[in-house]
Amino acid sequence: MTEKDVVIIGAGISGLSIAWWLNRAGISTLVLEKSPHAGGKIESSKHQGYTLEHAASMVTNYRPEVNQFISDAGLDRIKIHKQALSQENRYLLHKGQLLTVPTKLSGILSHRIWSLRGKTRLAMEPLIPKGGNADETVAQFIRRRLGNELLETAMEPFVAGILASDPEKANAYAVLPRLTALEQEYGGILKGIIRSKISGKRRAMISDVFSFQGGMQSLTQRLADTLHLSSHADLLCGHSVNSLEPVNSLEPVNSLEPVKGHTNQTKGWRLTAKHSRGELSVCARHVVLASPARHSSEMTKAIDPELSSLLGGIEYAPLSVVHLGFEQEKIDHPLDGSGFLIPGKEGYAISGNLWMSSIFDKRTPQGYALLSSYFGACRTPHAIDYSDEKTVDMVLNDLRKTLNIKGDPHMALIKRHSQAMPLYHGSYYDRCQNISKHLEQHAGLHIEANYIGGVSIRDRICHSKANARKIIHQLGHQPNPDYVEEERLDPLWQQS
Ligand SMILES: Cc1cc2nc3c(=O)[nH]c(=O)nc-3n(C[C@H](O)[C@H](O)[C@H](O)COP(=O)(O)OP(=O)(O)OC[C@H]3O[C@@H](n4cnc5c(N)ncnc54)[C@H](O)[C@@H]3O)c2cc1C
Structure with missing residues (x-):
């Protein structure tokens, strides 16, 4: 039996990033990963x-x-x-031909992809009153604000090609947090872009695109190496976590009592993981679920069936x-x-x-x-x-x-x-809020995975910093001054 401040289940970029932020703050951390290598989905060959x-x-x-x-x-x-x-061009297929995509509004208004009707509808966006709701889909949001032509020719290929999703089902608040925030804050997308540009609030959409020598796996490998070299953190690959239960005391280790039902008196968590030579038991004050939703659903079935069902429905x-x-x-x-x-x-x-x-x-x-x-x-x-x-x-x-x-x-x-x-489909905003409410009832239980707060590596690194900060605070450590909260535009982040 081992004891740690934090145990993280899963060594994809989400688990590795939060482990990195915690390790940097001197928190004793263990990452348990099912497969023989760290990195999760990220793999270069x-x-x-x-x-x-x-x-x-x-x-x-x-x-x-x-x-x-x-x-x-x-x-x-x-x-x-x-x-x-x-960097010269971005292309879009239109009527069987590859056409370059304009990135500036002036370019859009003069481009032949869009009809005069489509451009007129786009130009009317500032006149469309503020509307929408938390359940609105990407298709409904874009049709309402920018028109159907922009949806079919620009937003649908983006949502399908980059996010593997369907705009008719994807939740606008979850998938387009910056655009929906502009409407909520300024009453419209174009108004928001112009006003936030003038006030200096708006950052460039993309300032940097990069990878690493040897490919993206060099990123996860480097994070894994940092954990191996750390005196207070570790990563064990080939360890599949198969049970998680709250306990009411962390000491003495051998007399831990499992806690039934809601866990207000929970002092910590006990996990077991299978590996090639047997089974490992670990106790921790905090547990971070950084595995895919289906696994996190399995892990929480006995602890909180409703939470498990919310996760299982993703x-x-x-x-x-x-x-x-x-x-x-x-x-x-x-x-x-x-x-x-x-x-x-x-x-x-x-x-x-x-x-x-x-x-x-x-x-x-x-x-x-x-x-x-x-x-x-x-x-x-x-x-x-x-x-x-x-x-x-x-x-x-x-x-x-x-x-x-x-x-x-x-x-x-x-x-x-x-x-x-x-897929951030259906009432995803509500689903995330409900997941958050359930987590609050289980002291020391956290989620850091790409089904909350964005799928991109950028979002994973930023979201994990916010989550690490919360854990560091709850452990009674003084966070490093640069762990202060950054401006957050994604409404789902405020819930987690
Ligand atoms: C085809 C594709 C292209 C993409 N392109 C980009 C891109 O260009 N740029 C970008 O920013 N993002 C991109 N993404 C998104 C990004 O790669 C993923 O969202 C991100 O890597 C997911 O990281 P994660 O840690 O949340 O999940 P995962 O990588 O899935 O990690 C979860 C980990 O949990 C482990 N696990 C599961 N069960 C257990 C268990 N029982 N015990 C212990 N561990 C367990 C798994 O083995 C896995 O290692 C792309 C994704 C895909 C699929």
Whole structure:
């Protein structure tokens, strides 16, 4: 039996980030990870001379906490930036043709993707009265404020291609926290952008896009190494947590009494984890659930059935990432951008394609290009079951049409994720609030995972800092001055 201040279940970027913030504050921390390696979804691999990303391929950042984290974790030395070529354009498929996407409002109003009617509707946005509610979907929110054309041509491909989600089901407050906050605060999106720009409140949408030498796995590997080297923190891989119960005393260790029902008198938690040589029991004052929602639901079934059911009801999207490598001369396109997104109404199999060899240097053998496509998710969830041959054929068919590719790929590799991304579907705002209320009844129980507060690595790092700060405070430690709360725009964050 071991004792720790904090035990974290799961060593994906969520678990590793909160462990990093806690370790930095001198809190004794243990991370238990089921699989043999840390990193969770984040995985980079080498194959036939290509460096492949099987989940996150880059960090898109505009928040100072992330810069602080990267720098203090010693990751600046291996950080790599987007190549100039990929910064030139962003593409969108429109009527079978790749068109560059404008990033400025003036560009949108003169672009041929949108009809005069669509542009007029967009220009009317400041006149639309403030409305909406916590249950509003992304589609309802965008239709109401910006019109249907903008939804179908711009927002739908973003939500489907980047978040693997469906705008008709995704909760606007959870998926578009910055846009919904602008409406709530300023009465409209355009008014909000202009007024917050004038007041200097608005930060650039994306100021930095980066990865690391060797790929994104270098980030999680570095965080794991920091825990191994720490005198008061540790990470045990190959340890699958299979039980969690509240206890009313942390000492003496051998006479711990399990607490039934609500846990106001809880002093701590006892966990057991299976590993190759047997079972490990650990006691901790705080437990952080950083595993996927289905596992957290299992862990809380006996403690709080309602909380367990809220967690168990979170849907995930299945998704295949299809990596194809080609000789550059076989592609009749300059690949002068980061890739393209495809609106659902275009009827293609893939939702988006990243030009990884344009984005980052040294990802392919000399003279080759790497194109990574996203296939399945909410548009075609059953596509995850297609054979390798059918999957590659369908993706290749789409790429041949859009990029004029001649001949066959030099390399093909598929990574299937049966639960790629949590979908913030339905009354997600209420679900998060209810989860939060239930957690408050269980002293020392926390959630730090991508189904609350955003799926991106940026959000994971920022959210975990806020959660770490709360734990540090509850443990009676004086947080370091730079643990002060940053400005938070995401309304879901205030609940957690
Ligand atoms: C295809 C794809 C592309 C993406 N692209 C980007 C991108 O470009 N940029 C970006 O910012 N984000 C991207 N994301 C999102 C981002 O990668 C994920 O949201 C994030 O990595 C999830 O981290 P997590 O720690 O919350 O969850 P996970 O990575 O799922 O980690 C959970 C961990 O819990 C462990 N676990 C489960 N059960 C147990 C148990 N019983 N005991 C102990 N441990 C357990 C698991 O093994 C796992 O390691 C992408 C995601 C996908 C799938």
